Amino acid sequence: MYVELAQDFKGTSFGEEASEILGKCVHCGFCTATCPTYQLLGDELDGPRGRIYLVKQLLESAEASETTRLHLDRCLTCRSCETTCPSGVNYGRLIELARPKVEALFQRPRFQRLQRWLLVRFLLSTWFGVLFRFGQIIRPALPQSLARHVLEKRPVGLRPKSQGDRSVLMLEGCVQPSMAPQINAAAQRVLAKLDVNVITANKAGCCGALPLHLADSDRALNSMRRNIDAWWPQIEKGVDAIVMTASGCGVTVREYGQLLKDDPAYAEKAARVSSMTVDLCEYISPEDARGLGSCSGKRVAFHSPCTLQHGQGIRGRIESILESAGAILTPVQNTHLCCGAAGTYSVLQPELSSKLLDNKLSDLGQGDPEFIATANIGCLAHLASRSDPPVRHWIELIDPAALD
Numbered sequence: 307m308y309v310e311l312a313q314d315f316k317g318t319s320f321g322e323e324a325s326e327i328l329g330k331c332v333h334c335g336f337c338t339a340t341c342p343t344y345q346l347l348g349d350e351l352d353g354p355r356g357r358i359y360l361v362k363q364l365l366e367s368a369e370a371s372e373t374t375r376l377h378l379d380r381c382l383t384c385r386s387c388e389t390t391c392p393s394g395v396n397y398g399r400l401i402e403l404a405r406p407k408v409e410a411l412f413q414r415p416r417f418q419r420l421q422r423w424l425l426v427r428f429l430l431s432t433w434f435g436v437l438f439r440f441g442q443i444i445r446p447a448l449p450q451s452l453a454r455h456v457l458e459k460r461p462v463g464l465r466p467k468s469q470g471d472r473s474v475l476m477l478e479g480c481v482q483p484s485m486a487p488q489i490n491a492a493a494q495r496v497l498a499k500l501d502v503n504v505i506t507a508n509k510a511g512c513c514g515a516l517p518l519h520l521a522d523s524d525r526a527l528n529s530m531r532r533n534i535d536a537w538w539p540q541i542e543k544g545v546d547a548i549v550m551t552a553s554g555c556g557v558t559v560r561e562y563g564q565l566l567k568d569d570p571a572y573a574e575k576a577a578r579v580s581s582m583t584v585d586l587c588e589y590i591s592p593e594d595a596r597g598l599g600s601c602s603g604k605r606v607a608f609h610s611p612c613t614l615q616h617g618q619g620i621r622g623r624i625e626s627i628l629e630s631a632g633a634i635l636t637p638v639q640n641t642h643l644c645c646g647a648a649g650t651y652s653v654l655q656p657e658l659s660s661k662l663l664d665n666k667l668s669d670l671g672q673g674d675p676e677f678i679a680t681a682n683i684g685c686l687a688h689l690a691s692r693s694d695p696p697v698r699h700w701i702e703l704i705d706p707a708a709l710d
């Protein structure tokens with residue numbers, strides 16, 4: 307696809323990077339068939355090829371409109387289109403570049419700006435944790451419509467230290483420690499069983515994904531710099547890896563090198579951080595899981611988050627780990643499709659998100675599972691809000707000290 311850059315974008319890193327990505331698109335439309343929003347809405351502009359054309363228009367005119375914003379907003383950034391694309395179009399990066407430009411060129415209505423501003427600040431504040439924990443206490447008294455959005459409080463258990471030679475850094479995350487602290491605790495127990503010591507850097511926090519998806523690039527990049535500073539002393543001491551227990555964080559930290567490439571103070575460190583980052587399932591092998599956990603003989607449906615399968619290209623690994631631990635995996639259709647969680651999408655696009663959730667739960671429920679397992683806190687909370695079978699992070703199912 308040829309792009310004649312508008313004068314405003316000529317010679318800018320935005321213009322060059324975006325037109326290079328667009329240049330790979332051959333308009334074949336293969337991606338359209340696997341796009342969840344196209345499947346629901348049937349509008350070319352709600353599929354990847356249509357959105358690519360909207361970004362092309364933006365690059366050529368240096369203008370955006372209500373149409374540009376509407377269809378870009380409806381994109382889940384699930385990156386299913388990237389997996390399908392035969393030409394290697396990096397759609398995720400393209401939309402990441404385009405969204406802040408749309409914000410700058412075509413101002414949102416005041417209410418939407420306020421909603422986004424509050425959302426990112428609330429989710430990243432200590433208030434979120436306080437209110438969430440309070441919500442868990444009063445959950446039994448809440449009406450069903452509210453209670454289903456509050457994850458049930460589950461036992462956390464101990465976080466043992468290992469005396470082994472290997473050490474890893476683990477990102478605790480921003481919302482996960484409040485919503486489901488048992489996940490990081492279970493990860494630490496499993497790693498301790500494998501003689502791996504877990505180090506958490508107190509000053510590390512949000513990976514930057516939340517503000518990045520809401521086009522707040524400055525805030526996102528500052529979160530990334532803060533995490534790099536927090537991890538750097540341990541990296542210099544020789545930790546083995548930086549382990550992510552949420553695939554939504556993993557996909558972002560893996561991109562730190564790309565996102566901070568123009569920052570001379572952080573570019574090199576960011577590239578090192580990205581190269582050391584792994585999802586928890588890459589650090590634990592299926593052999594390691596043999597004989598661990600409580601899922602032996604249990605029927606489990608696995609939901610692979612988009613950030614795991616499309617964003618990081620990790621497919622089949624967790625399924626192998628669960629099988630190795632004795633779980634019986636039940637059949638799931640349309641595994642490539644998003645559940646509708648997608649960061650803050652469920653708040654900002656509730657109708658589309660709700661339809662995707664219904665479809666996903668129906669696909670996951672086909673084999674009558676006793677548990678649904680997943681690998682990202684956002685998907686877990688979204689699925690749990692309407693699922694009959696309990697929804698767990700997969701590491702909870704191979705936790706040697708399974709607590710219930």
Ligand code: SF4
Binds near residue numbers: 340380
């Ligand atoms: S990222 Fe997902 S929702 Fe967005 S265009 Fe690609 S497939 Fe469609």
Ligand code: SF4
Binds near residue numbers: 387392
């Ligand atoms: S599949 Fe790839 S090359 Fe084809 S239209 Fe989609 S993004 Fe462009």
